[in-house]
Amino acid sequence: MNAPGSRLRDALRERRFAVTAEISPPRGADPDAIRSGARLLHDWVDAANVTDNQGAMVRLSSLAGCVLALEEDVEPVMQLQCRDRNRLALQSDLLGAAALNIPNVLLLTGDHQKFGDHPEARGVFDLDSVQLLWTARTMRDQGRLLSGKTLKPAPGWLIGGVENPFAPPLAFRAERLGKKVAAGAEFVQTQYVFDVAHFSAWMQASRDLGLTQRCGILAGVGPIRSLRALERMQQIPGIVVPAAVEARLRGVPPAAVHDESIAMCAEIITELREIPDLAGVHVMAFGAEHLVPEILERAGLGRRAHAQVNEHVG
Amino acid sequence: MENAVHASDAGGRVANRPVPTTPGISLPLALVLGRLLRPQRHLYALAVWLEATPWAYRAFTAVEKAVKGKLFGCRMCAQCALPSTAYACPMSCPKELRNGPCGGVAANGDCEVYPGLRCVWLVAYERAAAAGRTADLRRLQRPIDQREWGLSSWVNYWQNRDAGLWNGDTSFAPAPPIEPR
Numbered sequence: 001m002n003a004p005g006s007r008l009r010d011a012l013r014e015r016r017f018a019v020t021a022e023i024s025p026p027r028g029a030d031p032d033a034i035r036s037g038a039r040l041l042h043d044w045v046d047a048a049n050v051t052d053n054q055g056a057m058v059r060l061s062s063l064a065g066c067v068l069a070l071e072e073d074v075e076p077v078m079q080l081q082c083r084d085r086n087r088l089a090l091q092s093d094l095l096g097a098a099a100l101n102i103p104n105v106l107l108l109t110g111d112h113q114k115f116g117d118h119p120e121a122r123g124v125f126d127l128d129s130v131q132l133l134w135t136a137r138t139m140r141d142q143g144r145l146l147s148g149k150t151l152k153p154a155p156g157w158l159i160g161g162v163e164n165p166f167a168p169p170l171a172f173r174a175e176r177l178g179k180k181v182a183a184g185a186e187f188v189q190t191q192y193v194f195d196v197a198h199f200s201a202w203m204q205a206s207r208d209l210g211l212t213q214r215c216g217i218l219a220g221v222g223p224i225r226s227l228r229a230l231e232r233m234q235q236i237p238g239i240v241v242p243a244a245v246e247a248r249l250r251g252v253p254p255a256a257v258h259d260e261s262i263a264m265c266a267e268i269i270t271e272l273r274e275i276p277d278l279a280g281v282h283v284m285a286f287g288a289e290h291l292v293p294e295i296l297e298r299a300g301l302g303r304r305a306h307a308q309v310n311e312h313v314g
Numbered sequence: 315m316e317n318a319v320h321a322s323d324a325g326g327r328v329a330n331r332p333v334p335t336t337p338g339i340s341l342p343l344a345l346v347l348g349r350l351l352r353p354q355r356h357l358y359a360l361a362v363w364l365e366a367t368p369w370a371y372r373a374f375t376a377v378e379k380a381v382k383g384k385l386f387g388c389r390m391c392a393q394c395a396l397p398s399t400a401y402a403c404p405m406s407c408p409k410e411l412r413n414g415p416c417g418g419v420a421a422n423g424d425c426e427v428y429p430g431l432r433c434v435w436l437v438a439y440e441r442a443a444a445a446g447r448t449a450d451l452r453r454l455q456r457p458i459d460q461r462e463w464g465l466s467s468w469v470n471y472w473q474n475r476d477a478g479l480w481n482g483d484t485s486f487a488p489a490p491p492i493e494p495r
Contacts, residue, residue, distance in 0.1 A: 083409075087457065109409055109411065109416055110409075111418070112408055112409060112418070112426065112427050114408075114427050115426075123408075123409065125409045125410045125411075126457070126460065127457050128409070128410070128411045128412055128413050129411075129413070130413035130414070130454060130455075131412070131413065131455070131456065131457045131492075134454065134456075134489060134491075134492055135457070135492060137491070138491040138492045141491065142491040144491075146457065146492055146494060147494055148493075148494035162417065163417070164417030164418075167415065167416075167417050167418065167419040167420075167421075168415075168419045168420075168421070168423050168433070168436050169415065169419075169435070169436050169439040169440070171439070171443070172414065172415070172435075172439045172448070172451065175414075175448070175451070175452055175486075176414045176415070178452065178486035179413055179414060179452060179454060179486070181486055182454060182483070182486045182487060182488060182489045183454055183489055184488075184489075191417055209486060210486070211486070237417075237418035237419070237420055237426035238416075238417040238418040238419065238420075238426070240421060
């Protein structure tokens with residue numbers, strides 16, 4: 001098995017509170033957009049997702065972005081979605097990731113093309129996210145493709161998925177996680193958490209199903225940096241911004257919304273850290289990677305161990 | 315145009331686009347019909363005869379398409395998941411998700427792609443919950459065979475070709491690997 005080391009895997013195994021963040025590839029061919037984001041995150045995260053045509057908008061590919069992140073010594077999580085690829089392309093990109101030493105993959109269905117910049121495109125959806133997780137685990141653990149053909153060597157990535165505890169049917173959301181865990185998800189990152197009490201109840205339901213022992217759950221967090229961003233976020237299907245959060249952001253002068261959102265994000269992380277069995281947080285700052293260190297520091301999450309090692313060595 | 319739900323889309327039958335469809339019959343009735351149509355000797359014989367008789371197969375498939383299209387928004391994937399989804403058709407989901415709802419279901423239960431239409435997986439969950447059958451939805455649905463579109467799912471089903479479409483486990487135990495077709 002071709003298994004590169006994974007800081008994320010180690011953090012989950014050792015039950016250290018893990019931190020991941022997101023790098024959004026540019027619309028364009030500039031590698032520095034990825035490199036600079038990666039450098040900002042380097043000391044602060046165990047791994048960083050590189051998104052895959054996020055929001056159904058064409059961007060530099062996730063695979064290429066992951067290679068650039070690796071060159072900056074940031075451990076990538078390659079996002080891979082089913083909207084743009086059939087089962088041949090999905091399996092082929094997964095093998096490519098393994099060959100390029102990308103240690104983590106995050107497998108999802110993908111936003112509908114209707115919401116992106118090519119709404120006239122054909123959405124593929126040959127597999128769904130659960131089937132893709134199941135496929136990846138079959139490739140890794142059985143060393144074979146969906147066709148049955150043998151893989152030499154088999155890939156070794158850590159397999160992750162996503163879940164949204166806040167979208168109906170709410171009572172099914174822990175079970176939906178259960179399907180992903182049964183299919184092969186070893187970690188999941190969630191949709192933005194603004195309602196910690198609701199999230200905590202979903203965690204309890206997941207714990208009751210025995211899922212938190214088998215799958216590291218990373219809570220999605222992020223700042224809402226302006227009232228425009230708030231309004232945009234309220235339009236995104238599946239994101240729930242509670243009235244109290246909206247009132248708090250609208251309750252400060254417009255110029256102070258930015259700082260307030262950073263403070264609120266750090267407070268949410270601090271509250272989340274109290275939840276038993278939560279494996280970590282996933283910080284989504286949408287192209288504002290420079291804010292991630294401040295948010296984490298305020299939440300009491302310092303530089304990661306690998307950053308300190310480098311300091312001593314260097 | 316972008317957000318419009320065209321009247322002609324209702325039921326997902328026009329242009330064969332998936333449009334979330336709330337079933338036209340109750341789950342208890344569907345379960346009774348499902349029992350009557352279970353694989354059995356005379357239906358197996360009928361299915362074999364239909365496949366050997368092109369004109370009859372075409373006629374039968376047209377009837378199946380009309381009936382299931384009207385009742386479930388069936389698009390003739392020919393690998394029917396209905397018995398495991400409280401008879402709400404997952405292929406009427408715009409992303410053709412066979413393993414549960416996506417993360418974009420609106421707070422009011424609407425499909426993110428078709429505001430005004432209820433998410434078919436939410437419908438499935440509510441129907442299953444009302445009948446105490448939510449465990450059905452825990453089963454893992456394997457990838458479908460895309461070559462089968464347009465063929466008769468009943469003819470396939472009666473010849474037991476649907477065995478293995480889903481994993482029977484409902485405890486979230488690690489699923490056995492996906493076997494090739």
